[in-house]
Amino acid sequence: MKILVTGGLGYIGSHTVVELQSAGFNVVIIDNLSNSKIEVLDKITQITGIKPGYFNFDLSNKTACEEFFSNNNNIDGIIHFAAYKAVGESVNKPLMYYRNNLESLMNIMDNMNIHNIANLVFSSSCTVYGQPDVLPVTEQAPRKQAESPYGNTKKMAEDIIQDTVYSSDLKAIALRYFNPVGAHPTALIGELPLGVPNNLMPFITQTAAGIREQLSVFGEDYDTADGTAIRDYIHVVDLAKAHIIAVKRLVEKNNKLDYEIFNIGTGNGYSVLEVVKSFERVTNTKLNYKIVGRREGDIEKVWANTDFANNELGWKAEKDIDEMTASAWKFQLALK
Numbered sequence: 001m002k003i004l005v006t007g008g009l010g011y012i013g014s015h016t017v018v019e020l021q022s023a024g025f026n027v028v029i030i031d032n033l034s035n036s037k038i039e040v041l042d043k044i045t046q047i048t049g050i051k052p053g054y055f056n057f058d059l060s061n062k063t064a065c066e067e068f069f070s071n072n073n074n075i076d077g078i079i080h081f082a083a084y085k086a087v088g089e090s091v092n093k094p095l096m097y098y099r100n101n102l103e104s105l106m107n108i109m110d111n112m113n114i115h116n117i118a119n120l121v122f123s124s125s126c127t128v129y130g131q132p133d134v135l136p137v138t139e140q141a142p143r144k145q146a147e148s149p150y151g152n153t154k155k156m157a158e159d160i161i162q163d164t165v166y167s168s169d170l171k172a173i174a175l176r177y178f179n180p181v182g183a184h185p186t187a188l189i190g191e192l193p194l195g196v197p198n199n200l201m202p203f204i205t206q207t208a209a210g211i212r213e214q215l216s217v218f219g220e221d222y223d224t225a226d227g228t229a230i231r232d233y234i235h236v237v238d239l240a241k242a243h244i245i246a247v248k249r250l251v252e253k254n255n256k257l258d259y260e261i262f263n264i265g266t267g268n269g270y271s272v273l274e275v276v277k278s279f280e281r282v283t284n285t286k287l288n289y290k291i292v293g294r295r296e297g298d299i300e301k302v303w304a305n306t307d308f309a310n311n312e313l314g315w316k317a318e319k320d321i322d323e324m325t326a327s328a329w330k331f332q333l334a335l336k
């Protein structure tokens with residue numbers, strides 16, 4: 001069984017490639033290294049003992065995309081990660097985000113239709129829910145106005161996929177991730193943010209490692225127990241495993257609808273300070289942090305209702321918050 005993983009050298013992509021190979025799938029990666037490093041290919045090979053196929057080109061390049069699919073047949077399914085993902089950058093460069101994230105998707109789906117590749121797993125985000133009215137949020141919750149062009153590309157991509165599925169033989173599963181954190185237990189792959197991290201976990205580990213002076217905790221006046229914002233953090237290995245189950249479901253034709261959506265989270269919400277406390281507990285250190293004002297565009301609290309994924313996919317997150325912070329720290333230490 002051959003699975004194409006776009007963005008397979010990125011953070012979630014690389015963990016998914018490892019899980020796919022471990023489950024016996026033959027993997028081909030397309031990654032243009034726009035936010036990843038070629039060394040990751042060797043790390044994947046070190047972990048699994050199998051070197052995945054690898055192609056470096058930009059999926060928003062229609063000609064390059066057509067050439068790839070003409071020369072590579074027998075692909076049973078595609079897991080599409082490749083996309084820009086920096087919320088702040090997307091506000092300043094919206095066209096770059098719309099062009100890259102949507103044209104690549106449309107090029108892939110054009111070729112899926114031409115080459116009769118039926119199965120697509122798409123990486124969506126809980127960002128489509130905005131601030132939900134009801135928590136934990138279910139897949140049926142209304143999607144809200146996106147907070148950023150990045151978030152809007154996820155929402156628009158879901159719509160593009162849904163419309164294409166209804167007009168073709170394509171089958172798709174959109175996985176709406178909550179907040180992926182942590183790293184592979186080998187510490188060979190993990191999150192490699194370029195420059196100053198935007199996300200909480202890499203900022204915590206870089207602060208503890210002395211790369212950043214201090215963590216700013218954005219806001220302590222939210223309507224939560226300790227006043228800091230709540231998210232559903234999910235270990236990247238648990239998240240990667242959900243992709244294997246999703247792609248198998250499609251390939252083995254066990255899907256109930258042609259287009260399905262699943263929340264992929266733990267179902268537990270943790271505040272920023274609870275994540276900091278977990279980090280301090282597992283590393284036995286004190287983290288230098290200071291409470292500052294809210295960050296623009298942040299929502300107050302979100303966590304997943306995971307019943308549908310648990311019952312229908314038979315998937316459940318296994319790793320708790322301490323395993324997430326501990327593995328993120330182990331990866332940070334291995335980078336030095």
Ligand code: UFG
Nearest residue numbers: 087126127198199200201203216217218229231272295298
């Ligand atoms: N936070 C801090 N300090 C930091 C970084 C983050 O206090 O230096 C806080 C944030 O304010 C937020 C929480 O930590 O309350 C989590 O922030 P992240 O940036 O790690 O994650 P977000 O929930 O903001 O972002 C995630 C995904 C995005 C997605 C977004 C949608 O990373 O891709 O959810 O809500 F768009």
